[in-house]
Amino acid sequence: MKITDVKLTAIGMPRLTGFVNKHVMIQLLTDEGVDGIGEMSDFSHLPKYTIDIVDLERTLQQLLIGQNPFNIASINLDLSNNFPEAMYYYEKGSFVRNGVDTALYDVCAKFLGVSVSDFIGGRLREKIKVCYPIFRHRFMEEVEENIEVVRKQFEKGFDVFRLYVSKNEEADEQFLYRINEEFGGKVKIKSLDFSHLLDWKQAWRIAKRLTKYPVDLIESPAYRNDFEGLRNFRMKCDLPVSEHVWSLRQQLEMIKHDSVDIFNVSPIFIGGITSARKAAETAEVAGKSLLLGTTQELSIGTTAMAYFGAALGNLDYISDPTGPELYVGDIVKNKVKYRDGYLYLPDRKSTGLGMEIDWGLVDKYRIKDLSWEDVTVHQLQDRTS
Ligand SMILES: O=C(O)[C@@H](O)[C@H](O)[C@H](O)[C@@H](O)C(=O)O
Numbered sequence: 001m002k003i004t005d006v007k008l009t010a011i012g013m014p015r016l017t018g019f020v021n022k023h024v025m026i027q028l029l030t031d032e033g034v035d036g037i038g039e040m041s042d043f044s045h046l047p048k049y050t051i052d053i054v055d056l057e058r059t060l061q062q063l064l065i066g067q068n069p070f071n072i073a074s075i076n077l078d079l080s081n082n083f084p085e086a087m088y089y090y091e092k093g094s095f096v097r098n099g100v101d102t103a104l105y106d107v108c109a110k111f112l113g114v115s116v117s118d119f120i121g122g123r124l125r126e127k128i129k130v131c132y133p134i135f136r137h138r139f140m141e142e143v144e145e146n147i148e149v150v151r152k153q154f155e156k157g158f159d160v161f162r163l164y165v166s167k168n169e170e171a172d173e174q175f176l177y178r179i180n181e182e183f184g185g186k187v188k189i190k191s192l193d194f195s196h197l198l199d200w201k202q203a204w205r206i207a208k209r210l211t212k213y214p215v216d217l218i219e220s221p222a223y224r225n226d227f228e229g230l231r232n233f234r235m236k237c238d239l240p241v242s243e244h245v246w247s248l249r250q251q252l253e254m255i256k257h258d259s260v261d262i263f264n265v266s267p268i269f270i271g272g273i274t275s276a277r278k279a280a281e282t283a284e285v286a287g288k289s290l291l292l293g294t295t296q297e298l299s300i301g302t303t304a305m306a307y308f309g310a311a312l313g314n315l316d317y318i319s320d321p322t323g324p325e326l327y328v329g330d331i332v333k334n335k336v337k338y339r340d341g342y343l344y345l346p347d348r349k350s351t352g353l354g355m356e357i358d359w360g361l362v363d364k365y366r367i368k369d370l371s372w373e374d375v376t377v378h379q380l381q382d383r384t385s
């Protein structure tokens with residue numbers, strides 16, 4: 001089998017909050033008539049510059065046309081040479097590698113007539129427990145709005161939430177207090193996510209205040225790549241500490257410094273299922289736990305993560321992918337399913353990723369490029385419109 005063409009389509013998908021996220025769908029066409037699809041999810045993160053998708057499409061055509069898609073290892077090497085790791089959480093090259101790598105798994109599994117699960121180690125579970133995100137409070141009035149979000153999502157079956165904290169600790173505390181009052185033990189807060197916005201000492205001061213209320217873990221409570229800072233925080237805190245993995249080198253440093261208890265791994269931030277499996281195995285060797293992170297993907301990206309997560313032995317904590325529940329729409333005929341706060345894998349009998357593009361929806365959400373609208377850094381950090 002040979003790749004004969006590569007096509008990219010930019011998608012602008014609004015969230016229920018109004019914030020529009022820009023994604024790129026990739027199609028790999030082959031001489032066997034089977035096509036692979038993948039997703040470069042959520043380019044709407046800092047830094048505020050843009051990838052030219054016409055140019056990217058040309059680059060990927062040069063790299064991929066004529067290649068056998070089963071050469072996943074060598075194609076990943078080429079991709080890493082062209083889009084190297086950068087020790088940065090939202091490195092756009094990782095998003096590009098992720099889209100291509102996912103599409104390779106889709107096309108190869110489809111060609112064999114099997115599910116992606118049969119390609120990457122099977123399934124230890126058919127569903128993955130996830131939590132719904134509550135975006136960062138900046139103003140006191142947002143507490144009431146967020147309590148309303150919890151009420152609504154609780155009705156839809158979500159009973160675990162995670163909270164982004166640290167811009168208004170008064171509001172953060174008020175939110176936790178209100179949740180405790182109104183829902184008691186019925187709703188759980190999985191994590192407080194500091195998103196690398198504070199130095200570890202400031203994060204520790206706020207964490208002490210907020211952990212009067214029950215939470216499972218603390219995420220990103222130090223500046224990016226401050227491995228000692230993370231460790232200092234971890235040594236003070238009774239709760240487990242998690243951090244995203246955005247490069248294998250960064251993961252190694254976190255292991256050397258014993259910075260975390262849990263690695264938050266997601267294919268988008270480490271450049272695909274292939275790299276994510278490497279990171280997951282590294283975590284296992286180092287005796288660390290895992291949770292499945294997210295950039296809030298559409299259904300194609302979320303399903304890819306579900307396959308990856310279903311084969312993990314050390315997925316010890318509640319995971320994060322809820323993208324399809326945050327966006328107003330999708331671009332597939334068969335959106336991923338959530339029930340009772342679980343992300344369900346597609347039927348094992350489906351082939352490839354099991355996703356079917358809905359071209360009507362693609363046309364509805366298609367955009368011409370990834371250019372930035374008029375958004376502020378606060379809006380980007382807090383995912384608000
Ligand atoms: O755990 C996290 O840090 C998040 O999922 C974070 O990456 C978000 O900003 C996410 O990417 C989003 O777009 O909501």
Ligand SMILES: [Mg+2]
Pocket residue numbers: 193195219220244
């Ligand atoms: Mg996080």
Ligand SMILES: [Mg+2]
Pocket residue numbers: 042045294295296
């Ligand atoms: Mg994101």
